[in-house]
Amino acid sequence: MKPSVNHPVILPAPMAGWTDYAMRSVLVECGAREVWTEMINATALVRNNAKTLAMLKTVDTPGVRQVVQLFGRDPADFVKVINSGLLRGYDEINLNMGCPAPKIIKNHCGCALMKNIDDAQHLIELCRAATKQSGQALSVKMRLGWQQNIAVEFAQMCVAAGAERLIVHGRLGVDGYRGVADYHAIAQVKAAVNVPVIANGDIRDKASYEKCLAETNADGVMVGRALCGAPWKINLDDQVPTYERIIELMQMQKRLHNGNPSDLIKHWLCYQKQLKKYYPEQPVPTL
Numbered sequence: 001m002k003p004s005v006n007h008p009v010i011l012p013a014p015m016a017g018w019t020d021y022a023m024r025s026v027l028v029e030c031g032a033r034e035v036w037t038e039m040i041n042a043t044a045l046v047r048n049n050a051k052t053l054a055m056l057k058t059v060d061t062p063g064v065r066q067v068v069q070l071f072g073r074d075p076a077d078f079v080k081v082i083n084s085g086l087l088r089g090y091d092e093i094n095l096n097m098g099c100p101a102p103k104i105i106k107n108h109c110g111c112a113l114m115k116n117i118d119d120a121q122h123l124i125e126l127c128r129a130a131t132k133q134s135g136q137a138l139s140v141k142m143r144l145g146w147q148q149n150i151a152v153e154f155a156q157m158c159v160a161a162g163a164e165r166l167i168v169h170g171r172l173g174v175d176g177y178r179g180v181a182d183y184h185a186i187a188q189v190k191a192a193v194n195v196p197v198i199a200n201g202d203i204r205d206k207a208s209y210e211k212c213l214a215e216t217n218a219d220g221v222m223v224g225r226a227l228c229g230a231p232w233k234i235n236l237d238d239q240v241p242t243y244e245r246i247i248e249l250m251q252m253q254k255r256l257h258n259g260n261p262s263d264l265i266k267h268w269l270c271y272q273k274q275l276k277k278y279y280p281e282q283p284v285p286t287l
């Protein structure tokens with residue numbers, strides 16, 4: 001029996017180039033009860049691209065839910081991947097409808113789907129039919145819209161098409177990461193649908209977590225950038241680990257990291273920043 005999608009939630013956000021197997025493992029070590037892959041190209045999986053297949057490695061800690069996030073252009077590829085059994089280790093499949101990167105938008109993927117509601121609906125319906133067979137949950141990660149706020153209408157469409165949970169980043173696609181997340185707009189989504197809504201955007205500590213929950217009435221939150229180099233923040237309890245514990249987490253991430261060293265450097269720099277902030281007198285380990 002798969003765990004329910006309704007358990008109390010502080011979720012680590014999918015972040016391309018960051019939430020690889022090593023970071024997901026460290027997040028579990030720090031207490032995450034659910035982990036998300038970065039966005040993975042469905043078409044590359046269908047084509048058996050070795051590097052993309054390697055991104056599917058699961059963190060097999062009992063009791064930890066695992067979510068795989070897919071993006072892509074061709075709905076048939078999503079269905080093929082779900083039917084293939086390649087995603088067998090995952091409890092939930094999430095569809096990326098929020099990425100605003102130009103190369104993703106140009107390919108009609110990510111947040112471009114919020115400009116083409118019929119395409120988004122078709123994709124969700126096909127994936128829902130496939131996940132009914134596979135026994136996996138299906139969710140959508142969205143923004144408020146591309147250029148204007150269509151979040152309520154879009155969210156209602158997602159649910160009608162078969163999404164069982166929504167993660168809402170409170171910004172428009174055109175805003176990228178500028179400005180502040182609009183929690184009022186997320187509250188409108190929460191009030192308009194009858195599936196769990198997870199609020200996302202600008203949560204970095206206990207105060208911002210509580211503010212977000214109070215203003216959105218969401219069923220949980222998702223935290224992204226604040227976790228880079230500070231995976232313990234997944235608990236949002238403002239506890240700072242000891243110096244030795246941070247070093248231990250750095251070493252764990254390094255040990256599990258398996259691939260291009262340049263991928264590890266950015267993690268290392270973020271950890272170093274945390275060490276300098278909290279333990280300015282102590283040595284900062286080099287990579």
Ligand SMILES: Cc1cc2nc3c(=O)[nH]c(=O)nc-3n(C[C@H](O)[C@H](O)[C@H](O)COP(=O)(O)O)c2cc1C
Pocket residue numbers: 013014015016017018038039069096098099141169200201202203222223224225226
């Ligand atoms: C470097 C980076 C990579 C990201 N990659 C993804 C991704 O692969 N899939 C996705 O849905 N969102 C992605 N996001 C968006 C985050 O999941 C999240 O929605 C956003 O950062 C807002 O949350 P935050 O304010 O807590 O960081 C990415 C964000 C960043 C900064």
